[in-house]
Amino acid sequence: MRIATWNVNSISVRLGQLLALLEQTKPDVVCLQETKTEDARFPRGPLEAAGYRCAVAGQKGYNGVAILARTEPRDVATGFADAQKRLLAATIGTVRLACVYAPNGEALGSQKYSYKLAWYARLRDWLVRELARHPSLAVLGDFNVAPEDRDVHDPELWRGRIHCSEEERAAFRALLDVGFVDAFRLFPQPAHSYSWWDYRGGAFRRDAGLRLDLILLSTGLAPRCRACTIERKLRAAERPSDHAPVIAELQP
């Protein structure tokens, strides 16, 4: 079973690239973030034609998450209540999956930063309950936290800043403490492995990136994981998302 996550930064702009990704990597499940589209306008037609069923939780203009799967998603749920569409869960086969789009946080000390930390606390509480019901649980998405210095192109430049602060990293580790591992770090990985590069300042060309897009696996599910990779080449496409997809391979 191949599971993937991608922050598309608008499903309508990235639909062609998404269809190409589905064709080339043939994932069984894809979690999408920042679809930026209300549910009635989600492009179900072309995705169903490509062989994927869609569970969606979108809103106009901002945020928005979706889960695409080759089989019908079961027990679809939107998690804890929030006006911002940032969480969606579904069961595919034997695996429970949660698609998450964590808040950006803007800057330390801002209202959005407080919202980010509170959102992480709510996510943690929700994961505790979800894990009790679903021991095989995968959490995929844009966490908007670079977990460690090795996930940052220039740790000294980013020290204490948004995505890299100790407070955010502690909030992220609190998720792991519930009973998850970062699938990417189960395997040897190249140095400078990032999943997001700023559109500005030639960040991708300079490889000035952060690893913000992650696949967390419950300790019950992690032994089934055989690989986890970042599809970096999509960031080099024409009119790319600023995030690259992440894909994990699970043994059946």
Added chain:
DNA sequence: ATGGCTGCTTTGAGCAGA
């Protein structure tokens, strides 16, 4: 390079992202 992109919004300058 703290922006110098990009995509969105009752279309057009301002917000948000990260």
